[in-house]
């Protein structure tokens with residue numbers, strides 16, 4: 001398996017040369033006009049690399065959510081909510097399975113990817129590298145975090161030029177919609193339940209919101225690699241996806257009464273953040289900085305990763321799960 005796992009942008013030429021350049025351009029024109037590739041034989045090496053890297057990260061992200069929902073599964077207050085969290089975890093494993101299975105067509109091995117890979121090699125985002133502390137934080141994660149993932153996978157379903165991947169995401173998105181709806185329902189419930197649960201919801205929002213904003217990555221003007229858009233693996237840019245997410249979560253939160261650090265700016269015709277990015281999380285206190293940091297500092301925090309970046313996958317691989325759950 002190591003041969004295919006070793007595929008990376010670093011090992012490929014940065015740009016095609018000679019006749020291959022014509023081939024690349026022809027492919028880019030075709031996918032831009034809506035053509036869907038159906039097999040590996042239609043791909044250029046570079047297209048294949050970009051697609052495989054996209055699917056690998058997406059699959060790892062799906063798997064990482066299972067590691068996050070372990071604690072709230074134990075702490076869910078009723079049998080119904082426990083079943084809902086368990087069901088969402090099973091969905092996420094199914095999403096990961098769909099994507100890892102598809103990667104087998106490109107030479108990968110699902111068992112190796114999930115159970116035999118070094119836990120430090122999983123590629124996830126800072127948003128999914130924290131333990132969810134309790135059920136209220138869990139439903140806020142579903143409201144904001146699953147909504148962020150849903151925003152990404154909807155774009156892939158709508159736009160991805162690799163037909164089999166786009167079609168596989170229909171089921172994934174159908175289920176993500178349930179996770180988001182579960183988050184909305186119970187966030188609203190706890191907001192209106194008591195002063196104590198309302199405060200807990202607000203604290204969870206304050207913790208998760210800036211992290212979900214950064215799910216979509218750096219602002220477009222900073223992005224050096226645009227291959228995903230060039231090959232129409234994705235349809236929308238980082239900033240466009242972030243706007244789409246803001247346009248859904250901000251009105252919902254405002255309708256409930258929850259404070260979020262973003263608002264619609266009529267003069268600009270779009271949502272804007274009420275703080276300047278990037279900002280750092282103090283992992284000891286769980287509070288975000290009031291003042292912006294440098295991008296170098298932000299990248300360093302992402303590179304180091306959150307507290308469960310590695311330990312979550314270690315626990316998953318060691319199968320410390322079932323006996324005490326019920």
Ligand SMILES: [Fe+2]
Pocket residue numbers: 062091092095149172176
């Ligand atoms: Fe998912």
Ligand SMILES: [Fe+2]
Pocket residue numbers: 065088092146149175176179
């Ligand atoms: Fe989900």
